[in-house]
Amino acid sequence: MRIGLSVMMLLAAALQAGENLLPNGSFDEGGKEALHWEKTDNLTSFWRNDGQRGRILELDTRPDRKQVLAYREERKRNPDAPAPKAVIPKEPLKSIGSNEGTALDSMLLDVKPGQDYKLSIDYRGAGTPFVWIKGFMIHPKRKTLTDCYQTRLAPPGGAADRWRSCSITFRPTPQTVKMKVRIYAYWPAGVYWFDNVRLEEITPAEAAELRRKRAETEEKNVN
Numbered sequence: 466m467r468i469g470l471s472v473m474m475l476l477a478a479a480l481q482a483g484e485n486l487l488p489n490g491s492f493d494e495g496g497k498e499a500l501h502w503e504k505t506d507n508l509t510s511f512w513r514n515d516g517q518r519g520r521i522l523e524l525d526t527r528p529d530r531k532q533v534l535a536y537r538e539e540r541k542r543n544p545d546a547p548a549p550k551a552v553i554p555k556e557p558l559k560s561i562g563s564n565e566g567t568a569l570d571s572m573l574l575d576v577k578p579g580q581d582y583k584l585s586i587d588y589r590g591a592g593t594p595f596v597w598i599k600g601f602m603i604h605p606k607r608k609t610l611t612d613c614y615q616t617r618l619a620p621p622g623g624a625a626d627r628w629r630s631c632s633i634t635f636r637p638t639p640q641t642v643k644m645k646v647r648i649y650a651y652w653p654a655g656v657y658w659f660d661n662v663r664l665e666e667i668t669p670a671e672a673a674e675l676r677r678k679r680a681e682t683e684e685k686n687v688n
């Protein structure tokens with residue numbers, strides 16, 4: 466009986482290793498909208514179907530900046546306001562990508578103090594988007610959540626028509642109690658696709674190894 470129990474505990478530990486802390490990182494759960502993620506605006510952000518990958522996120526930074534800003538204002542008043550048909554300016558400098566860009570946020574997650582994390586994503590597209598980790602602390606006086614930490618994953622360049630996976634490691638500052646993922650694209654004005662966002666707890670040794678590998682990759686890209 467004792468042996469049985471410890472085998473079961475080992476199995477449970479193995480299952481926990483590499484567990485995705487981010488619910489629905491594949492975007493596949495949910496109906497019209499992906500569960501546990503912000504709603505798309507259907508002007509600069511869309512849920513798409515991509516065969517074996519299931520649902521993926523598309524960010525489009527080509528639409529006209531003035532049109533997007535006007536629609537964002539309208540959505541603040543009425544979150545169900547239908548998206549207009551996108552106007553794509555001939556001059557990319559007039560696009561939303563030339564300035565504010567567009568983003569989609571995950572739900573908030575708890576942060577363990579002193580914990581090393583690994584953030585990974587699959588990305589396809591021509592530009593370099595940013596996958597942010599936004600960290601929050603409890604404001605000492607107002608007792609509300611307030612920004613206190615951020616880091617970002619910038620997928621390395623590559624063939625625009627091929628999916629690539631990339632990851633970073635990070636450890637939020639000690640006062641950070643909550644965090645979320647923000648998928649963000651801006652320049653060049655274009656279309657960016659994402660899938661399989663993962664957030665995992667890793668050991669300090671795994672974090673050091675990941676940093677070393679990433680430094681090697683970056684050096685290779687420079688040469």
Ligand SMILES: [Ca+2]
Nearest residue numbers: 491518519520
């Ligand atoms: Ca998917």
